[in-house]
Amino acid sequence: MSETVTANGRNGQVTFDxxxxxxxxxxFAARASHGRGEKSIPIRQIAAVQFxxxxxxxxxxxxxxxPGEQSSRTSKGGRTMDAAKDENAVLFAKKAEPEFIALRDAVRAAIAEL
Incomplete structure (x- = not known):
C-alpha cells in the first residue's frame, strides 16, 4: 500500500501509511480523555481491528x-464507553464513518498480507 489513509474522529485522528x-x-475531547500526544503502532503488532x-x-x-497491552474493557456491554477510554481506539461521528471504513479496510488488508 502506498497511499496514506487518514480519518478524523471525535477524540483523535488516525493515519495509516x-x-x-x-x-x-x-x-479538547482528545486531551480530556487521553492527553495530548501521538501513538504509533507497527502493523505487525496489530492482532485485530474492531469496528x-x-x-x-x-x-x-x-x-x-x-497483544500484551491491557484493554480498557471494564464492564459487560458499554463497548463505546470502554473504547472512549482505550488509547488504541478512536470514536467517530456519522459524517466521518466513510473515512473510518476506508481506514479499517486498509488496515485489515495489510494485516492479511502479513
Whole structure:
C-alpha cells in the first residue's frame, strides 16, 4: 500500500501509511480523555481491528488490538464507553464513518498480507 489513509474522529485522528497506524490526540475531547500526544503502532503488532458503526444513539469507534497491552474493557456491554477510554481506539461521528471504513479496510488488508 502506498497511499496514506487518514480519518478524523471525535477524540483523535488516525493515519495509516501501509506500515504504521498513528493515533494523534489533538483538541479538547482528545486531551480530556487521553492527553495530548501521538501513538504509533507497527502493523505487525496489530492482532485485530474492531469496528462499530454509528447507531441511532451512539457514536462509532475503531479499536486496534495489540497483544500484551491491557484493554480498557471494564464492564459487560458499554463497548463505546470502554473504547472512549482505550488509547488504541478512536470514536467517530456519522459524517466521518466513510473515512473510518476506508481506514479499517486498509488496515485489515495489510494485516492479511502479513
Amino acid at each position: 501501509g506500515k504504521t497506524v498513528t493515533i494523534a490526540r489533538e483538541g 462499530k458503526p454509528n447507531a441511532l444513539t451512539t457514536v462509532g469507534f475503531i479499536q486496534f488490538t495489540v
